Amino acid sequence: MATIRYPNLPRANVLVLASDAVQALLPSTLISQADALLDAHRLEDVTDLSEQHRKKLQSMLNVDRHDLDELRYVNQRLGFQCFQETLFEDAGNRLYEGELDPRVLVSYYPELRGELFREDETVDVMAGVAEHMPPEDSVDDIIAANLVRNYSPHLAPNTREAPPTVELRNILSMTARDMLESYLRKWRRKAAVEATTPQIQAIRMVIDTVLAKLHVNAGKLPDLYALIDQPNAIVLSEIEPILIKARHINALCKLYKQRNDDAKLLETWSRLVDKDWRDPDIPDPLSNMLDLLSDKKDRGLIQHWIPWLVKSDADRALKLLMTTMSSRRKAEDDRQLLQEIRDANPGAGAQLLEHLVIHRRSADTELHTQLVTTYADQLLTCLADETTAKLWRAKALSYTSSKSDTPFISYFATTTPDSEHKRIRLKTILFLQGSTLYDPEAIRVRLSQHSKLLKLEMAILEGKLGNHRSALSILVHDMNDATSAEAYCTLGGEVVPAKTAQVIGERSGLQAWAALVIPLAAPGKPAKPSAVPMKKTKTVDEDVKKDLVMILLEVYMSGGEATADRTAQLLNSQAMNLDVVDVISMIPPEWPLRVLSTFVTRSLRRTLHAHHEGQIVKAISQGENLVVADETWDVIREQGAIIEEPLEDDEDDDTSEKLGLELGERVQGEPASFNEKVAIHAVGFQPDGEDDGESVVDVDVARGAEDEDGLVTSEPGSDTDSGT
Numbered sequence: 001m002a003t004i005r006y007p008n009l010p011r012a013n014v015l016v017l018a019s020d021a022v023q024a025l026l027p028s029t030l031i032s033q034a035d036a037l038l039d040a041h042r043l044e045d046v047t048d049l050s051e052q053h054r055k056k057l058q059s060m061l062n063v064d065r066h067d068l069d070e071l072r073y074v075n076q077r078l079g080f081q082c083f084q085e086t087l088f089e090d091a092g093n094r095l096y097e098g099e100l101d102p103r104v105l106v107s108y109y110p111e112l113r114g115e116l117f118r119e120d121e122t123v124d125v126m127a128g129v130a131e132h133m134p135p136e137d138s139v140d141d142i143i144a145a146n147l148v149r150n151y152s153p154h155l156a157p158n159t160r161e162a163p164p165t166v167e168l169r170n171i172l173s174m175t176a177r178d179m180l181e182s183y184l185r186k187w188r189r190k191a192a193v194e195a196t197t198p199q200i201q202a203i204r205m206v207i208d209t210v211l212a213k214l215h216v217n218a219g220k221l222p223d224l225y226a227l228i229d230q231p232n233a234i235v236l237s238e239i240e241p242i243l244i245k246a247r248h249i250n251a252l253c254k255l256y257k258q259r260n261d262d263a264k265l266l267e268t269w270s271r272l273v274d275k276d277w278r279d280p281d282i283p284d285p286l287s288n289m290l291d292l293l294s295d296k297k298d299r300g301l302i303q304h305w306i307p308w309l310v311k312s313d314a315d316r317a318l319k320l321l322m323t324t325m326s327s328r329r330k331a332e333d334d335r336q337l338l339q340e341i342r343d344a345n346p347g348a349g350a351q352l353l354e355h356l357v358i359h360r361r362s363a364d365t366e367l368h369t370q371l372v373t374t375y376a377d378q379l380l381t382c383l384a385d386e387t388t389a390k391l392w393r394a395k396a397l398s399y400t401s402s403k404s405d406t407p408f409i410s411y412f413a414t415t416t417p418d419s420e421h422k423r424i425r426l427k428t429i430l431f432l433q434g435s436t437l438y439d440p441e442a443i444r445v446r447l448s449q450h451s452k453l454l455k456l457e458m459a460i461l462e463g464k465l466g467n468h469r470s471a472l473s474i475l476v477h478d479m480n481d482a483t484s485a486e487a488y489c490t491l492g493g494e495v496v497p498a499k500t501a502q503v504i505g506e507r508s509g510l511q512a513w514a515a516l517v518i519p520l521a522a523p524g525k526p527a528k529p530s531a532v533p534m535k536k537t538k539t540v541d542e543d544v545k546k547d548l549v550m551i552l553l554e555v556y557m558s559g560g561e562a563t564a565d566r567t568a569q570l571l572n573s574q575a576m577n578l579d580v581v582d583v584i585s586m587i588p589p590e591w592p593l594r595v596l597s598t599f600v601t602r603s604l605r606r607t608l609h610a611h612h613e614g615q616i617v618k619a620i621s622q623g624e625n626l627v628v629a630d631e632t633w634d635v636i637r638e639q640g641a642i643i644e645e646p647l648e649d650d651e652d653d654d655t656s657e658k659l660g661l662e663l664g665e666r667v668q669g670e671p672a673s674f675n676e677k678v679a680i681h682a683v684g685f686q687p688d689g690e691d692d693g694e695s696v697v698d699v700d701v702a703r704g705a706e707d708e709d710g711l712v713t714s715e716p717g718s719d720t721d722s723g724t
Contacts, residue, residue, distance in 0.1 A: 031128070034074040038081055038132075046081075047090075050074045050097070069126075072098045076129045083108075084134045086146045086172050092179040101125075102187045103206050108139045109180060112210050114238045121202075143172045181214050204233040212239050216246050228254045236261075250281035262296060266305060273312055290316055297324055307340040310348035318348055322355050331364040338367075350374055358431075358512045368437035375428040376446045379457075382421040383450050391416070392425075392453055400480045408456055408481045409496055413504045426504060427513050432460045433496040434516025440464035455479050456495065463493045468548055471495070472555045482566050485555075486573070489548035492540035549574045557586060571599035 012024035030053055037046045053071050057063050075098030083091035095105060101123045106113050125133075136142045147159045147169065155162040184207045191204050208227065212234050215224040228234070228251055236255055243252040249268060256265035269285035271277045282288070289309065293302050302324055309317035334356055342349025356362045357371045382388045399411050409429060416422050432443070444461040451458050455478050462471035468488075475485040475495070487497050498517045505514025549570070556567040571583065578599075587596060 030070045031073055034077060038077055043078065043081060046074065046078050050078065073126050073128060076100050076126065077132060080129065080133050084142060086143055088175045088179040092183045096183055096186050102184055102203060105180065105183060106206055106210055110138050112213050116206050116209060116235065116238060139176045140173065143169055177214060181211065184211050201233065205235055208232045209235045209238050213242055216242050216248060221248065224248065224251055247277065247279060249277050249279035253282065262292065262298070262301060266292065266301065270308065286312055290320055294320055299324060299326065303337060307344040310341055310345040314345050314348040318351050331362065334362065334364065335366065363437065365437045368435050369439060372431060372435065372438040372443055375431055376443055378424045379428050379447070380450065382424055383453060388421045389453065396453065396455065405483050407484045407500055408479055409504065410500055413508060423508065426508055426510055429457060429460065429496065430501055430510060430513040430516060432457060433494060460495045463488065463495060468493060469551050469555065472552050476555050477559060485552055486570065489545060489552050492544050493548065549578060553586065557588065568595045568598065
């Protein structure tokens with residue numbers, strides 16, 4: 001433990017030279033005087049000698065280091081002598097005056113030193129001091145040896161068991177600890193002003209750690225908190241088990257905070273929440289955990305603790321998780337976290353699943369399937385409640401028996417009292433309609449046992465499966481919801497329109513679910529939903545719309561005269577998507593004419609309008625062609641024509657026929673054209689000159705006759721007779 005350092009020898013001023021030796025006359029030194037007095041057990045005289053020498057050195061301007069070392073030596077010798085004789089208060093004062101390294105004194109307290117000292121760690125101690133240090137291993141052994149020396153064999157049965165010596169031993173042990181505490185406090189103040197070196201840092205660690213242990217053992221909680229709140233060098237591994245054993249958990253948490261040991265801090269608070277530990281100084285450890293995780297925003301710690309937190313406070317735990325989740329998480333990580341939370345708290349797992357799909361817009365098929373299955377199970381649970389089932393059955397019967405243009409979902413949302421069951425059904429309907437990443441057949445089978453009560457849900461699922469006739473039959477015949485049926489055709493197979501979904505979402509606080517329903521984009525105008533949809537706006541193919549309208553018409557007609565009025569309304573509203581010939585052939589002969597009269601009248605008017613509009617366009621095109629012909633006349637005259645070589649005489653007949661075509665005469669089934677390359681003799685033009693067998697001539701194109709209004713008209717069969 002100690003490295004011996006020998007003191008400097010006194011200097012001799014007088015030497016005696018003999019024939020066979022040299023002798024020196026040495027002055028009486030402080031060390032020799034102190035040793036002599038200590039050997040004679042004159043402790044008070046040594047104390048006076050030390051004080052005199054200290055005052056002498058204080059009066060000197062320049063003090064030799066050797067003189068200081070002598071004074072330190074005397075104080076340390078005297079201190080250890082008092083320590084061995086259990087004069088602990090005097091021992092502490094003398095050892096501090098002698099600047100003894102506190103690690104040497106702590107080494108006599110094995111229950112306090114713990115593992116603070118390494119085997120290879122050493123401390124400098126003067127040789128004379130080391131020789132007279134107590135040989136015992138601990139202060140308890142020193143006390144026991146002193147009791148044996150002073151009271152044995154006068155006390156029976158022995159000094160260890162005799163009541164007086166037991167009490168005296170306890171008093172001396174307490175005094176020894178008080179002396180050590182006072183000694184360490186003095187050294188702590190001294191070390192605080194010294195420059196930090198490896199040796200000073202090692203001393204600070206020993207002082208602070210041992211002081212903390214002394215405060216814990218003595219129950220001095222305010223002193224312990226004061227020590228921890230100040231900058232300290234407490235060795236956490238040494239004090240940790242002691243604080244846990246004493247149940248000073250708040251002090252331990254303070255140390256964890258100072259060391260930024262968030263993992264251990266959270267672990268400690270969790271044990272307080274689980275009632276494994278108790279500390280009145282920490283009234284709400286769960287809130288402390290949530291606040292720490294929220295401040296740190298360490299996703300690794302949050303994901304580690306969330307499964308545990310949802311068991312104690314699912315709402316706050318999920319709120320923390322949802323506000324710190326990264327938007328770049330992989331679907332595999334989401335599924336793993338979801339499973340962990342679901343194992344810990346199924347209700348919290350359902351909320352997280354809803355957040356991932358509805359709010360974070362996860363496009364993972366498995367998550368969508370899990371959520372729609374959860375909604376289906378919740379819906380079946382609602383129907384298991386007889387009160388809820390009766391209410392929903394009454395709503396369905398009331399709507400079916402009435403003639404209302406309001407869709408069933410709007411009727412249900414506005415007339416049903418607010419409840420959790422109502423929210424579950426509305427969420428289920430909106431999700432069934434809005435999501436495209438689940439298996440509708442599996443959900444249809446799951447809900448089929450309650451298909452009479454869940455007709456709207458079944459219609460949505462049939463539409464998802466492409467069973468349009470079945471979906472429309474449910475809407476028309478089972479639900480009497482013609483409005484939704486016609487919207488189904490307009491939207492290309494969707495029962496719930498986006499606008500209706502948005503109104504329901506705003507009224508019921510389900511905007512996120514309503515945003516799942518894709519709004520239909522108007523031609524040239526992008527849709528503006530109130531919430532962010534999962535996908536862009538969609539458009540419906542006109543052919544698909546026409547096919548759905550025809551299917552709806554057939555469904556209406558299958559209802560007989562009871563649906564004749566609806567059929568008439570459909571014919572009038574969807575006349576643009578229906579062919580009059582097909583419709584007339586489908587109408588039963590026994591139906592009254594009033595069902596078709598408006599539709600046929602409008603269809604004929606529309607056909608006549610289209611015919612007249614075509615004539616107007618044709619006339620306009622002819623006029624535009626005349627304008628173009630007039631504007632190009634001068635250009636053609638200036639450019640002339642390129643004349644080819646004359647044809648042979650025996651080809652006159654063929655040439656005449658060809659010329660007719662080239663000059664623009666119409667042939668049935670062929671377009672009219674004008675060929676500038678004609679034979680000279682075929683048209684009777686005279687060339688103005690010759691140039692390498694080719695001549696340039698003026699081509700005269702006859703104008704049309706003017707009518708009585710002054711407009712130029714073309715001859716029948718000419719190029720200007722047709723529209724553009």
